[in-house]
Amino acid sequence: MTRWHLSRRSLLAGASGAVVAGTVLGRARGAHAAGKLSVGFWDHWVPGANDTLTKLCREWAEKEKVDLKIDYIPSQGNKLLLTIAAEAQARSGHDILAMNTWLPGSHAERLEPVDDLMKEILAKNGPTNPVVEYLGKPDGHWRAVPATPGSQMKGPASRLDLMKEHAGIDLLKMYPPDGPANPVEAAKWTWDALLAAAEKCHKAGYPFGIGLGTTSDSVDTWGSLFQAYGARLVDEKGNIVVKSDATRAALDFAKRLAAFLPADAIAWDDGSNNRWLISGKGALIFNPPSAWAVAKRDAPQVAEKVWHHPAPAGPKGRFGPYLPYYWGIWAFSPNKSAAKSLLAHLSTRSAAEQLVAASQGYDIPGYTSFNDFKTWLEEGPPKGTLRHYPNSGDQILSIAAAPAPHKIAEQIYNQATITKMIARMVQGGESADKAIAWAESELEGFMRG
Amino acid sequence: MAQAAMGGAYGERVVARGGSLARRRAWIAFFLCLPLILLVLALVIYPAFYSLHLATLNKSMTRFVGLANFTFLFKRETFWMVVEQSVIFAVSAVIFKALIGFVLAHLVHRLPDKGQRKWRGMLLVPWVIPPAMSTLVWWWMYEPSYSALNWLLESVGLEAVPWLGDPYWARFSVILVNVWYGAPFFMIMYLAALKSVPAELYEAADIDGANAFQKLIYVTLPMLRNIIAITVLFSLIVTFANFDIVRILTAGGPRDMTHVFATWAFKLGIESNDIPLGACVSLFMFPILGGAAIFILRDVHRRSRELAGVAG
Numbered sequence: 001m002t003r004w005h006l007s008r009r010s011l012l013a014g015a016s017g018a019v020v021a022g023t024v025l026g027r028a029r030g031a032h033a034a035g036k037l038s039v040g041f042w043d044h045w046v047p048g049a050n051d052t053l054t055k056l057c058r059e060w061a062e063k064e065k066v067d068l069k070i071d072y073i074p075s076q077g078n079k080l081l082l083t084i085a086a087e088a089q090a091r092s093g094h095d096i097l098a099m100n101t102w103l104p105g106s107h108a109e110r111l112e113p114v115d116d117l118m119k120e121i122l123a124k125n126g127p128t129n130p131v132v133e134y135l136g137k138p139d140g141h142w143r144a145v146p147a148t149p150g151s152q153m154k155g156p157a158s159r160l161d162l163m164k165e166h167a168g169i170d171l172l173k174m175y176p177p178d179g180p181a182n183p184v185e186a187a188k189w190t191w192d193a194l195l196a197a198a199e200k201c202h203k204a205g206y207p208f209g210i211g212l213g214t215t216s217d218s219v220d221t222w223g224s225l226f227q228a229y230g231a232r233l234v235d236e237k238g239n240i241v242v243k244s245d246a247t248r249a250a251l252d253f254a255k256r257l258a259a260f261l262p263a264d265a266i267a268w269d270d271g272s273n274n275r276w277l278i279s280g281k282g283a284l285i286f287n288p289p290s291a292w293a294v295a296k297r298d299a300p301q302v303a304e305k306v307w308h309h310p311a312p313a314g315p316k317g318r319f320g321p322y323l324p325y326y327w328g329i330w331a332f333s334p335n336k337s338a339a340k341s342l343l344a345h346l347s348t349r350s351a352a353e354q355l356v357a358a359s360q361g362y363d364i365p366g367y368t369s370f371n372d373f374k375t376w377l378e379e380g381p382p383k384g385t386l387r388h389y390p391n392s393g394d395q396i397l398s399i400a401a402a403p404a405p406h407k408i409a410e411q412i413y414n415q416a417t418i419t420k421m422i423a424r425m426v427q428g429g430e431s432a433d434k435a436i437a438w439a440e441s442e443l444e445g446f447m448r449g
Numbered sequence: 450m451a452q453a454a455m456g457g458a459y460g461e462r463v464v465a466r467g468g469s470l471a472r473r474r475a476w477i478a479f480f481l482c483l484p485l486i487l488l489v490l491a492l493v494i495y496p497a498f499y500s501l502h503l504a505t506l507n508k509s510m511t512r513f514v515g516l517a518n519f520t521f522l523f524k525r526e527t528f529w530m531v532v533e534q535s536v537i538f539a540v541s542a543v544i545f546k547a548l549i550g551f552v553l554a555h556l557v558h559r560l561p562d563k564g565q566r567k568w569r570g571m572l573l574v575p576w577v578i579p580p581a582m583s584t585l586v587w588w589w590m591y592e593p594s595y596s597a598l599n600w601l602l603e604s605v606g607l608e609a610v611p612w613l614g615d616p617y618w619a620r621f622s623v624i625l626v627n628v629w630y631g632a633p634f635f636m637i638m639y640l641a642a643l644k645s646v647p648a649e650l651y652e653a654a655d656i657d658g659a660n661a662f663q664k665l666i667y668v669t670l671p672m673l674r675n676i677i678a679i680t681v682l683f684s685l686i687v688t689f690a691n692f693d694i695v696r697i698l699t700a701g702g703p704r705d706m707t708h709v710f711a712t713w714a715f716k717l718g719i720e721s722n723d724i725p726l727g728a729c730v731s732l733f734m735f736p737i738l739g740g741a742a743i744f745i746l747r748d749v750h751r752r753s754r755e756l757a758g759v760a761g
Contacts, residue, residue, distance in 0.1 A: 078719065085719055106722040109509070214702055264593035264614030266703040275594045407508070414721040423704050427616070438526075445525060449507055 036067040037338045042080060042098040042150045042325060043072035044359060045290065052358035053149060053346075060345040066338050073098070087330065095333040096343065098147060100325045101216075101399070102413060105138030105406040112329040117340045118142040121347045125367040129397045131322045132366035138406040143328065145343045146366035148355040150325030152288040153364055153389055153397075154220045156312075159206070160382070161305045162283035166204040167197035175309040177384025181393045191228055191312045194284075195257050201283040202260035209276030209285040210261055211268030212423050214416035218268060220321035221286040222418050223400020226250045228314025233412055233443060234404035240443045243436050246316075251425060251432045258426040266423050278302060286311075286321070289362050289379075289386060296381075304381040308389040322397040324366050361386040411446035503728040510725060518729040527705055527713070531730070535709040537620070539689040542627040543681055549628065550635020550680075557636065558643045569640070576633035584697040587626045588613075591698065616706035619699050623707050626694050631687075635680055642676040643669070675749050682745040686738050710734045 039057070044050050050072050061068035071094065073080045084103060087093030088110050104111060122128070128136070132146045163169045174185040198208045211218035226232070229250035233242045258265070262276070274291035276282040278299050285291060295303035311320040327346070329339045345351065352365040353373050361379045364371070371390040379386045391397050400418060401409035412418070421435040430438075507514045522528045557568055575583065590597050591612035599609035612622045646669065654664045670677075692711035695701060701708035701716060708716070710730055718727015 081719060085722075085724070089724075102722070109511075212703075214700065262593055263609075264611045267593070267611070267613040267619065267699065269700065272593065275592070279594045281594060411721055411723070415716070420704060428704065441526065445521070448521060449509070 034064050034066045034338050035335045036069070037061075037096070037335050037342065038069045038071075038094045039096040039327075039339075039342070040071045040073050040080075040083060040094040040098060041327075042100070042147075043074040044149050046293065046359045046362055049149065049355070049358040049360075049363075052354050056346060056351050056354065057342065060342055064338065064341060066335075066342075068342075075100070091330075091332045093330070095335055095339045096327050096329050098150065098325055099144055099328045100150060101135060101323055102406070102410040104136055104144035104326045104328050106410060107328065108138050108141075108143045110331055111143045112331050112333065112336055112339075113141045113143060114145055114329065114340065114343075115142050117145060117344060121145065121344060125347065125349065126369040128366045129322060129368050129391065131397045131399045131402070132324045134402055135324060135399065135406075136326055136366075144326035145328075145347060147325040147327045148346075148352045148363050148365045149359065151364050151366055152323050152362060153391065154217065154286050154288055154321040154323060155308060155310050155389070155395075156284055157277060157287050157289065157292055157306050157308050158284040159277075159282070159302070159305050160307045162201060162204070162206050163197060166206065166283065167200045169193065169197055171307050171309060175307065175388040177382070177387060181310070181388060183393070186310070186393060187313070189310070189312050191225060191253065191314045194312045195253070195260075197284070198257055198260040206281065206283040207260055207262055209268075209273045209282035210257070210265065211273055212258060212261070212266045212419050212426065213268040213272070214419060215268075215270045216323065216413075217270045217273055217287060218419050219400050219413055219416050220323065222254060222422060223413075224286075224311050224319045224321045224398055225254060225314065226400070226418055227319040227398050227402075228312070228316055229253070230314075230316035232404075233401065233417060233439065234408050234446075236403040236405070238405045238408060238447070240440055240447075242439050242443060247436060248432045249315075251421060251435060254422040255425050255432075258422065266427055277306070289360070289389060292385065293360060293362070300381075307382070307385055310388060310391075310393060310395040313394070318393075318395045319398040320391060320395045322364070322391070322399065361389065364390050408443070408446045412443070415442070415446075417442055500728040500732055503725050504732055506725045508723050508725060514725075518725055522726070522729055522733075527708075528730075530705060531708045531710060531713045532733075534620070534707065535689060535734075538624060538627070538691070538695075538707075538709055539685055542624050542631065542688050543684045545624070545628045546631040546635050546684060547677065547681055549632040551639050551677075553632065553636040554639035554643055557640055569637070572636055573633045575630050576637075580630055580693050581697065583630065584626055584694050587622075587629075588698055591622055613699055614703060616703050619703060619707050623695055623698050626698065627688060627691065630694070631684060634684070638676060638680050639673060642673045646672045675752055678745050678749050678752075682742060685741055689738055690734055 041050070041053060044053075054070055057068055057070055060066075073083050075081070080098065080100075081103075083093070084097055084099060084107065087097065088107050091110075099107070127133075128146055136142055136144055136146060158171055160171055163171055169189075170185075173182060174189055175181050194208075201207060210221055212222075226247070229246050231242075231244065231246040231250040233240070233247075235241050262268075264272075273282075273285040273287055274294065277285045277287070277291045278295045280299060280302050289308060292303055292306045292308070295306065311318055327343050329336055329343070333339055346355075349370065352367070352370050353375075356363050356365065356370075356373050357375045361375045368391075371392070376386040376389055377384065399409075399413070401412035403409075404412060417439055421439050424430045424435045424438060425432060503510070504518055505513055505515055507517075553572060557565060557572065560568060589595065593599075593611070593614065596609070596612065598612065603609055611618055613619050650668045650672070651664060654668050659667065689709070690711055691709060692715065695707055695709050695712045696715070699707045701712045705713075710733060714727045714731040716727075717730060718724045721727075
């Protein structure tokens with residue numbers, strides 16, 4: 001039988017072992033004392049943009065001692081949408097997920113309200129633009145925090161040379177590279193002027209590339225036309241108001257414009273207009289700077305002539321489509337305090353400025369005071385192409401289907417009711433009244449609870 | 450008598466041992482199949498019942514509404530358009546796949562054995578390439594800015610075709626890709642069936658003075674009738690439930706005129722965030738396909754019984 005004998009040596013060895021073990025364990029606990037956090041961000045298409053976001057997150061995680069796990073989820077193939085839907089059903093997954101446009105409202109009941117966080121952020125950053133508030137506060141409560149990565153404008157991206165040569169429009173005079181918009185010249189940029197330019201460019205063999213499909217680029221463009229004419233489908237109280245003179249006027253204009261668009265425009269998706277511009281075939285598209293950025297790589301001779309500028313004005317004003325992204329915290333998240341802390345860190349002006357720079361100016365934060373970053377002044381070629389990309393002048397930011405109640409507007413947008421009305425007239429040969437009647441029946445269906 | 454008694458007892462022991470062996474084999478078979486059974490339960494049966502449950506909820510999935518979603522769909526113009534389009538798509542695609550597969554099978558069957566394998570291999574390529582990948586290539590061929598097909602047409606002086614922009618051309622394009630993808634399956638099934646038709650039947654037909662057409666009608670088709678029915682049924686189910694080809698080529702457009710059940714269910718359920726309505730749409734495929742399956746399999750079963758009766 002072995003007897004264990006406690007000696008001074010064994011006692012000292014044991015004590016020092018316990019001290020070492022305690023130090024290591026204590027340090028491991030202290031290294032992530034604030035727990036774990038799992039985030040799913042939108043996978044930015046601009047190379048390197050994710051790295052800046054990762055760097056900002058890691059800075060925060062090291063300071064706050066949080067074990068942070070980051071996933072970048074692409075929106076191609078609806079991967080992000082499917083992830084959100086799956087996690088919402090399963091009530092498990094990431095703590096924070098990126099959500100665009102209508103998703104914070106769709107999942108409002110499953111998201112943690114962030115009124116407290118937004119109060120602090122708004123106190124520091126100032127107000128958001130109206131679209132951000134409309135989409136982020138669907139039931140009077142902030143359901144997600146506006147995100148910089150992915151938030152974008154969808155105004156025109158035009159070929160300076162083709163617009164001047166064939167349509168007689170000097171965009172540099174209206175929206176100069178080194179200063180604000182010229183109010184007298186910019187006032188001439190109306191939907192009627194766009195229609196005239198579309199006809200001339202079509203005759204010259206460079207049609208405007210505006211889709212009539214069911215994806216968001218098409219819906220946003222025609223939505224901004226409808227708003228410029230004061231045409232609404234459903235008002236803020238949920239009443240169906242599509243049957244109006246304003247709607248008929250907008251539809252009539254759309255039909256006239258569609259005559260000068262590519263024959264396949266009705267089948268276009270969100271990449272079609274990009275390809276149209278990059279191929280050199282088109283004089284104008286409505287798009288964020290992604291098409292221009294790809295043209296810089298694939299068709300530099302096209303890229304160096306592309307100019308981004310505000311939308312045209314209609315009888316009721318100038319409405320520019322804005323699509324925000326958000327960061328939402330699931331209600332099932334076990335570490336909401338860390339999640340809010342991270343989002344507060346990412347919502348600072350400094351963080352937003354770094355993210356905009358990393359995106360080469362693609363991202364536009366939702367806070368109106370953040371529209372003066374240097375990146376937009378410096379990007380090129382041509383230099384200044386993004387100067388008038390963020391909102392400015394008399395342009396009002398908008399989203400198609402607003403100001404309908406959120407759940408109804410989401411259906412109008414995602415089912416592309418506006419572009420389908422136009423397509424029924426243009427391709428189906430229906431009258432405006434018949435298209436409106438069809439829309440009314442669709443809208444009644446969207447009312448179901 | 451003792452011998453008989455001993456034989457009886459011995460026989461009983463043999464039977465008992467054989468019975469327990471059979472039972473053990475049955476248990477082994479069950480356990481070997483269990484992983485697949487569990488997968489089917491988890492990934493097919495459970496989602497099907499969950500879908501049923503979802504289809505009875507309101508849009509926000511907060512309360513039970515019974516069959517309200519189904520009655521809502523019956524009143525939608527788009528729903529009946531999707532039903533019509535799904536039937537057109539499935540029936541026309543299957544007919545063409547079966548015809549082309551049948552013709553190809555005969556052509557390949559007539560080739561000398563030496564060269565047959567390489568032709569079989571080449572003709573199977575469309576079916577072997579993952580459909581999402583091959584459909585993407587077709588999409589590029591149809592794409593308005595870079596369409597290779599339109600470039601060919603324009604180079605011989607013809608006008609470009611709006612393959613995906615015009616509703617009827619879009620339907621044609623989608624059916625064409627589905628036929629291109631699915632015809633090899635029919636070819637290989639009919640080729641295998643042709644090889645199993647006894648040569649004596651054709652010799653007997655020759656002796657009777659039958660020409661090629663008569664041999665086709667009176668020998669080949671009757672012998673292939675069951676396999677034709679089964680392949681048509683299988684393809685009808687798969688084509689009816691098609692998602693990838695329509696999704697990639699047209700996403701259901703233009704003007705919802707190429708939507709089939711699966712793509713419209715995705716549009717409503719996932720993209721428009723109305724999961725109960727999406728589930729409802731996808732469930733409509735079940736009675737339609739179930740009815741087709743019963744109808745076709747009943748005929749196969751009757752035919753098999755007739756043949757067994759003739760053989761007996």
